[in-house]
Amino acid sequence: xxxxxxxKFASYGLEILKWAALYVLYQAEAEGKTVVRQDxxxxxxxxxxxxxxxxx
Numbered sequence: 041x042x043x044x045x046x047x048k049f050a051s052y053g054l055e056i057l058k059w060a061a062l063y064v065l066y067q068a069e070a071e072g073k074t075v076v077r078q079d080x081x082x083x084x085x086x087x088x089x090x091x092x093x094x095x096x
Contacts, residue, residue: 060085 064084068076082088 057085
């Protein structure tokens with residue numbers, strides 16, 4: 041996989057994640073919630089916690 045291909049995959053993945061997070065916030069607003077914590081968004085998206093540090 042070339043760097044360009046990897047970067048495109050990462051870009052598309054981040055775009056999908058961004059729209060998914062916005063959708064969760066839109067749902068919360070429709071439910072009347074004005075503040076949504078990060079852990080609520082993470083739980084609704086089922087993404088898990090971010091581990092610090094990159095390992096290969």
